[in-house]
Amino acid sequence: MNAVIVGIDIGGTNTKYGIVSDSGEVLYQNKIPTQEHSDFNDFVIRLTDAIKNGLEQLPGDNQILAVGIGAPNGNVYRGTIEHAPNLPWKGIVPLVDRVKEILKVPVMVTNDANAAAMGEMIYGGAKDMNDFIVITLGTGLGSGIVCNGDLVYGYDGFAAELGHVTINPNGRHCGCGRKGCLETYVSATGIKRTVYKLLADFMEDSELRGISFDDLSTKMITESAHRGDIVAKAAYEYTGKILGSKLADTVAHTNPEAIFLFGGLSLAGDLIFEPTIRHMEANLMPIYKGKVKILPSQLQNQSAPILGASSLVSKYLTKKPSIKA
Amino acid sequence: MNAVIVGIDIGGTNTKYGIVSDSGEVLYQNKIPTQEHSDFNDFVIRLTDAIKNGLEQLPGDNQILAVGIGAPNGNVYRGTIEHAPNLPWKGIVPLVDRVKEILKVPVMVTNDANAAAMGEMIYGGAKDMNDFIVITLGTGLGSGIVCNGDLVYGYDGFAAELGHVTINPNGRHCGCGRKGCLETYVSATGIKRTVYKLLADFMEDSELRGISFDDLSTKMITESAHRGDIVAKAAYEYTGKILGSKLADTVAHTNPEAIFLFGGLSLAGDLIFEPTIRHMEANLMPIYKGKVKILPSQLQNQSAPILGASSLVSKYLTKKPSIKA
Structure with a gap:
């Protein structure tokens, strides 16, 4: 059984996701179009289906340990995306709760630039x-x-x-x-x-x-x-x-x-x-x-946002920050 | 034997110092004129003598656990005051080393506003x-x-x-x-x-x-x-x-x-x-x-700078920050 982490980067056009090993190697990555899903629940179902599908493509028996997500206006305390002007979902959407319901592992979200900073610290x-x-x-x-x-x-x-x-x-x-x-x-x-x-x-x-x-x-x-x-x-x-x-x-x-x-x-x-x-x-x-x-940045490549998002949760697993809610 | 902490606030005109109990009570406080001492070593000797004298005024047997100092341009990593325009000593002066040599306890310095922030967090x-x-x-x-x-x-x-x-x-x-x-x-x-x-x-x-x-x-x-x-x-x-x-x-x-x-x-x-x-x-x-x-601020009184400086070191004793040098 291999423990893997999922990194997700939600952008205005595409949502990139990747499956990352303990050592920070991106084992699998792909993307789904963000803008096509004006309904937030549809988006989460499409995304988690895509992740499960990616997991099945990998050799061996792999288990997701946690999911890290970078998203515009992602709020780490509330697990939400709040009033993001470039995303199709208005107001506040409960991203962490929905993904956790489906994948049944710890999930964290923060804004995409925070994820980039974490990636720079761990891999860059x-x-x-x-x-x-x-x-x-x-x-x-x-x-x-x-x-x-x-x-x-x-x-x-x-x-x-x-x-x-x-x-x-x-x-x-x-x-x-x-x-x-x-x-x-x-x-x-x-x-x-x-x-x-x-x-x-x-x-x-x-x-x-x-x-x-x-x-x-x-x-x-x-x-x-x-x-x-x-x-x-x-x-x-x-x-x-x-x-x-x-x-x-x-x-x-x-x-x-x-x-x-x-x-x-x-x-x-x-x-x-x-x-x-x-x-x-x-x-x-x-x-x-x-x-x-x-x-x-030393992470100027396609995998950077995914590494950043996954490192958000890697760091959390090794050293718990003072998350309020 | 009572353990006490010394808080010092070095200002352009006066240097205030106080002896503070575990619970943040200022047991003794006084001041010496900063500007009179154009020689830095003279200043440190005068200050440490004054602290020892203050300690003798207190009832019981009191021992200094540590010294916290707030000073303009105080550098926490190097234990120095660096190029402070309003103090009589030019360049970089090795404040922590000198005080430590004489009082033989842990000594920390940071800038006076950082000390005020620590005071606000612990007592304010x-x-x-x-x-x-x-x-x-x-x-x-x-x-x-x-x-x-x-x-x-x-x-x-x-x-x-x-x-x-x-x-x-x-x-x-x-x-x-x-x-x-x-x-x-x-x-x-x-x-x-x-x-x-x-x-x-x-x-x-x-x-x-x-x-x-x-x-x-x-x-x-x-x-x-x-x-x-x-x-x-x-x-x-x-x-x-x-x-x-x-x-x-x-x-x-x-x-x-x-x-x-x-x-x-x-x-x-x-x-x-x-x-x-x-x-x-x-x-x-x-x-x-x-x-x-x-x-x-809820520390708008004479003891605030002393409490701030002493809390700098209180917090250090309970939770060591990543001091580099």
Whole structure:
């Protein structure tokens, strides 16, 4: 009998799931479409059926020890997903209870960026770190904060929403209902908005002038910048300036050893890292200068979200956090 | 034989010390002048002599179990005070080693605001809380952050410098060498600067027009505001607006149950609490609204710094944190 852990990453488009061995090897992985299931119970049945099916594909006799789930607005204390703007289920859905009813093993959920931070700590670049932060740069900006070797969940389970610190209270409209949040500048969507702002403000030629907002992608901006396009390069400088200056504030909160950048934008390499580091250093108070590393995540691959979600529960099994409910 | 703990609070003017019982009762307290001792070793000898003398004044046979010290720029990992602008000793001084050599018991130091947070957790308003923040409003703005029931020291021991998050990169000059730090607006000195800015910008009559910058105190501003002085009231509104809007960013980091305000400015009651709460709520993202309490510290008295420093070491004796060095 082999004990395995299931890691699940619920995203707006797809839900990825994997079966992970004790040593962190992904033995099986697959995905189901999230958006197709407007009924939450249908979704859970489809997902758990898919997991059971995956388990049967594996050689030997395997038993699920626990399930870890990363999901937007996942609440670790209540086992719920709460008001996630990009998922089909409105309000609060009792994810942990439903999955537990069917699979009859311990189940944990937290937000996807917290899962990424756990993955970085157990399998990635933060293996020997007790104090670090992971910033996930996707459609929005998520984050997971680790202090004293533990994820910071906060009193209500919603810590580390760094995508929603304020850059400018009269700035860009945000999906959260406010204005000027960091993620409206620093994310795949944010850098597109920045390209369009620059095209509006300046008169320079740019190959991006021929592309509609809907068609524009981070990858296209990156490739343009590599070809020397002045607007694409300026968009990365602007993005790094905003990210770096706000990370200086974040360092003044938790004084991390390192901040890892994960996903989409972070794959642009120096284009994003160089201005981010430069502007963070320029804004750090003297006691922090030159001491905080900005690093690429070492889990930049397809299995990362699954490893992250499974490591959430691995850590729980070895060291129980103070879960309230 | 009674086991006692010594709590020490090193400030720019005075160093307060107290002998504290197991149950948190301050059995003896006194102070020595900090500024008189430009030589660090002289200071330590004077301080330890004073502590031994205090111990002899107590009835019965008392033995020191441990010493906890709160000091500006105190570093818990290295046992040092590092580059504290308001203390007479420049550079890095080996406080823990020197005190330990003389008293031959375990000694810990951390910054004064961390000590205040420990005091709040063990003796004050945060007794049942695992996730909270203490903001100390004195000459500057200090802070201590508690997550998952533990103080956040950070990788390098300098976490929670919320006085140095940036309000405006082109703003007021700060003692740390940068511009626009929170404490240049929100502190005893900050509100004086705000009064002077308002007197410069506007033409309204104010009883504060007759007082020099050097003579102006927080207490005078508070009393003027209570008498209805329009500039004094506007200065509190301005201070609360800046503090509240930045606390919204802080909530997005660690999602605390409560934020306690301690010291000087916090004694102004509604004058500071009402605008701080209003502007924090206005800037919180929806998932946090109405959930984070802003409260006065319950340790607003002379013994608070001593209790805070002693509780630092009490907690250490019952639950050892991961001290690196």
